[in-house]
Amino acid sequence: MVGNYIRFDWAMKRLLRNKANFGVLEGFLTTLLKEKITIQKLLESESNQEDEFDKYNRVDMLAENSHGELLLIEVQNNSEYAYFQRMLFGASKLVTEYINRGEGYDNVRKVYSINIVYFSLGHGKDVVYHGRTEFRGIHEGDLLELTPFQRQTFNVDHVSQLYLEYYILKVNDFNRVAKSPLEEWMYYLNTGDIPDSATAPGLGQAREQLKLTRMSKEELDAYYRHLDNIVILRDNIRTERAEGLAEGLAKGREEGLAEGREEGLAEGREEGLAKGRTEERIENARKMKMRGLDDSMISDITGLTIEEISKI
Template identity: 45%
Template structure:
């Protein structure tokens, strides 16, 4: 982050876990969702970490938001900042849990609401040339290639709907892959997600509010210190992981090499990395990681 740039603001992954949890600041989050869906979206609540997170380190790595669009559909937003070995399985579990948590015992399946999962990824999930990917369930004829329409009864009338109107949809925003001039509201948002920079003349929904509420120098000295440490930790984390990958694939397991991997494992544990991720990048056994 270039702190001397007057157009630089607190990075989104930090702000969403602190400042944007305040209902008075929901306009920033609503702007992002409105731009992404091209539909007016309202925040309902920030879901509490104790109820929707399965691991202790989740409280540092992810935030879940419940929102509704103009159709009354539920939207679950997940912001993820740390590499995850089974990330696709994680977001699948999150959408399934969102569906079951928002239907009461005794309700009919008609009450099931659609869930949108949005992952703002500050890490490399895989190969791809785009910064935004979208996926949803569709049923296509194996031989005819047509898309299946489902008959459903709603309000005493038979209506047809596509399976994609019912099944969850997934958006993956690969922040680090955005390397172009921001011309559209969506591009302006992704530029901010990546750099923390907001253009003074922007009219993209939510970004004018972000300019008012997320100024770096409006934080207290203590908050700025914590924020700077957060950014430094992310840089160190990426450096450690990249180094670990290179060294983890090196041939030979001499004692000096093993000690180097153990040191990397210790650093990764201090940053709250899971044992699965540490094992993936260092090649160490679970017992070695536990005693590192």
């Protein structure tokens, strides 16, 4: 878990907020968004506890690029089942916070929500996911596009470019050889190390600015405590999952046995009732036969076959 470089979440807390280190963050965003990103300034974001013992281990950063777009970068170490909804809430809140009352809707800011998660989020085979809004016809299946005037006015080509965009990087799921710039970044996020062969934008600056050897003894002590907390957090999550699975299996077995017993009792009761009804029909048929009724009439009354009646 301990590489030669400072982990990205710790760097966001301590180093990347310094304008001199913006190059690392700009390189990461450029690699992810596939366009040149220049950070104009950092903005106020939801406060994050500075205590290295913070069990939630969450850090966020809000930046504005040279186009006036908002970039919300969040690192989350602990599992959160409603994280998808929180992504929506956080990004939507930015839309309303960064527009002045009375301004026209054409001033709504573009928001990118970038989520670096160190836990299992959802179910999927990939490690990087991108979400955006598109409108498709329910009858024709066509994509709703902007008019030429809207393209010129908003300086975008597609409706989706006006809406929130989400990126999810599932760091713990990355277990392959890095073959692209984005995978080189995923490798660093996962291991805290940067191979000498890595050439992705920003990683060159990271090699110089995020070396562990640049940290003071006090900073290193705090950093290692942070890593210890993450290990404890992940162990707790694994333990809770294992306990939950064991409890679920035990409960399932007990419920299965109870259900089996209930089904057995029900089946036994049904078999007993069926047997009793058959014996009652035979006894009634015997009495009818003694009174001289013919077998055909007895069969009609009791439901027994002629063959069954002849054996009585």
